[in-house]
């Protein structure tokens with residue numbers, strides 16, 4: 001078994017299963033997707049550590065546990081259409097793409113989007129569309145989505161994203177100020193789509209969303 005596969009299995013055992021990640025599909029995705037390919041070569045050895053890591057343009061690849069927690073909360077089925085705001089390295093995108101039917105991901109920094117596209121193509125994730133722009137507005141032409149994830153912090157849940165959530169759909173976003181946030185899950189009721197249920201998933205710390213629903217650079 002190669003060294004990275006060993007590190008990956010250990011990560012799943014000690015960081016995910018040992019905490020509260022129980023969804024077998026999420027655990028399998030995290031076991032199989034080569035996270036070290038989404039960071040610079042010099043950081044590959046650290047890719048399975050229990051912390052976020054820097055990527056280009058002063059952004060970050062999220063801690064494995066946070067990726068797993070958010071993905072589990074999204075309750076993704078293999079028929080689902082998913083919207084992601086903040087492609088970053090493309091690692092979270094790959095996890096989503098391995099579980100869903102289609103993933104639409106928006107990244108504001110063109111160089112990050114291009115790098116993510118390249119690695120996702122290498123790994124044959126052909127069910128991913130990436131767009132460069134401000135994710136605050138969502139992806140209206142492709143709405144509604146069964147699941148929506150924001151991987152950058154927002155002061156409040158963007159209204160455009162809530163509007164693009166299907167009946168029965170789940171949205172997960174870090175909401176707070178630029179230093180500290182709370183991870184929220186919002187679920188649109190299947191039978192009464194006007195009803196939204198909001199759940200607190202705990203504290204977190206994300207880079208800021210820069211744009212209409214977030215902050216100025």
Ligand code: SAM
Pocket residue numbers: 059060061062085086087088089090091092093106107108109112133134135136151152206207208209210211212214
């Ligand atoms: N999920 C990513 C991964 O696995 O590497 C990590 C994403 S990183 C924490 C947040 C990303 O959101 C950054 O790449 C940042 O450029 C992007 N971002 C910030 N504001 C944005 C906006 N308005 N629209 C789209 N992307 C945005």
